[in-house]
Amino acid sequence: MAVDRERVSALVRDLLVAIGEDPDRPGLRMSPQRVADLYADEFFAGLGEDAAAPLRRTISVVHGPAPDTTPSGAVLLRDIRFRSVCEHHLLPFAGRAHIAYLPGEQVVGLGALPKVVDILAARPQVQERLGEQIADTIAGALDCRGVLVVMDAVHQCVTMRGGRQPDAATVTIAARGALADPAARAELIALIGREGA
Template sequence: MAVDRERVAALVRELLGAIGEDPERPGLRLTPQRVADAYAEFFAGVGEDAAAPLAHTISVSRGPAPDTLPSGAVLLRGIRFRSVCEHHLLPFRGHAHVAYLPGEHVVGLGSLPRVVEILASRPQVQERLGEQIADTIAGSLDTRGVLVVLDAVHECVTMRGGQQADASTVTIAARGELAEPAARAELIALMTLGQGPAAAREAAGS
């Protein structure tokens, strides 16, 4: 479902008036349309099928080494994402680290960032975003386990309230075999390499 830019622009003009500003002054005259264009980008994932990028898989059992199946996880670190917190409509941004234990099929690595992008391009909370990414991958791929770690900075924490400019939030979502902390310990170490011990401890669930 496409964002109604005309309606968003009209509401932004009303909002500017509600805070005591003049939406017709030169500096604000184009702001409603600019905000509408930005929202069309920020919320492009509303109504979009997050599983669609995972529809095309690659068989590893019929590849150049047909007797070889993956023995370990597929891990993609450092996927940049940005989203908008549904509580204050302020942005949060960070990195997603995604791993899964494949069966006989894998997916192109470029598909995983697309899943993150679609689900992040909605009004969100970080905790739910990680769970949705994990559910989408677990439900769409031949996988024995999924692990998603998100590390993000929230403007509702850095700009208001306690204004903790250096605070970041780490969340974890796990499915299948990787739901056990011991089973995901090696992946957590790889995901949080260079992130510091605090992030590693929180992601590992210790």
């Protein structure tokens, strides 16, 4: 389902009127269309997209181009930058995702993991569900023994409204398979927090 740009533009115009603004003044004249384009092309572009699609192209670790490099432990990709829009107040939140998985016979190109994050983040979200969706997508699409997703983000609904806590960050953990055991993921959690590993 694509974002209805015309309808969003009309609704943003109505919103401007509702807050007491003049949507025809020079500074706001293009705002309804700008917001509609932002929603369609960026903030909510992941709606209707298949988040597992980037994971369909895998590499065999046994029969692939480098069979002598079969991972004996986890594959960890740290510091994947992401941004999303909180579904509660429609304010942005942004941060870093860290993804680890224990590969089976197949691995995926490392560039595929940020694509999964991007697709799922480009929807109205909450951080807790976003991490769970990323973990479920990877666990369901890859031949892996375990998945760990750690997300660390700053939410504008916390930093800009209410108590206004500019330094507050939210950390969430989603784990599947062998990495659902806290002891099994302890080493990965330590590597995620390590500077310049």
